[in-house]
Amino acid sequence: MKEQIGELFSLIGDQVRSNILWTLLDGKAYTASELAFNADTSPQNISMHLNKLLQADLVQVERQGRHRYYRYSKPEVAYAVEAVVNLVPQKNNKAISGSHDDPIRHCRTCYDHLAGKVGVLITDSLIKKEFIVPVDNTFDVTFQGERFFLDLGIKINELKNKKRAFARPCLDWSERKHHLAGALGAALLNRMLEQDWIRKKQNTRAILITSKGQHLMYHYFKISV
Amino acid sequence: MKEQIGELFSLIGDQVRSNILWTLLDGKAYTASELAFNADTSPQNISMHLNKLLQADLVQVERQGRHRYYRYSKPEVAYAVEAVVNLVPQKNNKAISGSHDDPIRHCRTCYDHLAGKVGVLITDSLIKKEFIVPVDNTFDVTFQGERFFLDLGIKINELKNKKRAFARPCLDWSERKHHLAGALGAALLNRMLEQDWIRKKQNTRAILITSKGQHLMYHYFKISV
DNA sequence: GTTATATTTAAATCTGTAGTGAAATGTAAT
């Protein structure tokens, strides 16, 4: 008994593995690469860690082609992770406790694209202006959309040549609505970073919006953030 | 944030520290030596680990003379520990889930003496027969008691010469009643082990009662276990 | 005052396991 508890605790007590568990807390299934990206480590390493979590039945996999989607194996894991996260020293707790205007819920990265309230607002705006239209489980870019994105410095043709999904909706756990993912979502995030609309904060998925970014977001998307 | 979570997870993710946390789950305060005994490691090592837990505010100390009593600093720690313990693989779960007849609640060691239902029954029996009588926060052994223990092979005089507390009550977390601790409690446990009344199970505080032990416990204490 | 017990501190050592590099496997796109 004592021994098994020790094993379990050391299992979750690793920087990378705790990062995986913390990332999965949003309930979504992530691929190994995404988890590697988030934890800022190599795919081999993530693979090793995921294996350990699999063997302990803390996570489960679902194979889809060459992707493997990982998620919690059971809700108890989420409860445990939350209970432990709840122990982090006082003053930083608000980022977790769930107030609706904390940075991580307002604007963050989701793998390689924008998420959170801002991510959802931008996506809504693009749909409303008919720059993108939902088709099946993807987005198509309209003719006006193509011009709009070109104006932002994003060439749609080039993106479509990439192997990865061009534009797809991604469910936002804090907003419970979809935001723009795929190559287009990634390109948009990159462009915003390049042009200093937004800046990445150290050690968090939260994103800071510059005043330049605020102005331009209003100009392009008619949103106030 | 991510960084702090990683730190916290690795803090609890150590064999010895998880053992400490698991031991403290009964809500009692333990001394450093007791925790070292439980975790089967050296006092220096326990001291180091306790320091780390202290700094992270997972436990708190209370000094009493040359003893230092450690306990959880807040109930949230217990919740987290329980939530994690709840994740240990299936078939062994019943030892934790709390059914009232599981081995760990029935008969176990508490540091160096007997606890659990059996520990409490034996103590009750000794009091009822007036072999021991509660005085302040200790037990006195009566004249008949002295003869009784001698019959069992325990020499009261020798025990009284030891530096440690001779006989004291210890609150049982599973039974919510006191059981016999101190030098006398330890001597009783030892004697029972020597004479094969009981056997220690590997990797658990649970204790197995032999059929010889069952007969003798009825003979000496009039209890059926 | 001396000895035993409880605990901590500091420095030295050892070790489990995370991480890396190289290569294999298995899908998907063209």
Add this chain to the structure above:
DNA sequence: ATTACATTTCACTACAGATTTAAATATAAC
């Protein structure tokens, strides 16, 4: 078929951090 991407497997290395050795401090017992 060939190239690209996603992921795993294996063997090797490195190092953080656990443990040990040794000594200090502090309280209690005699």
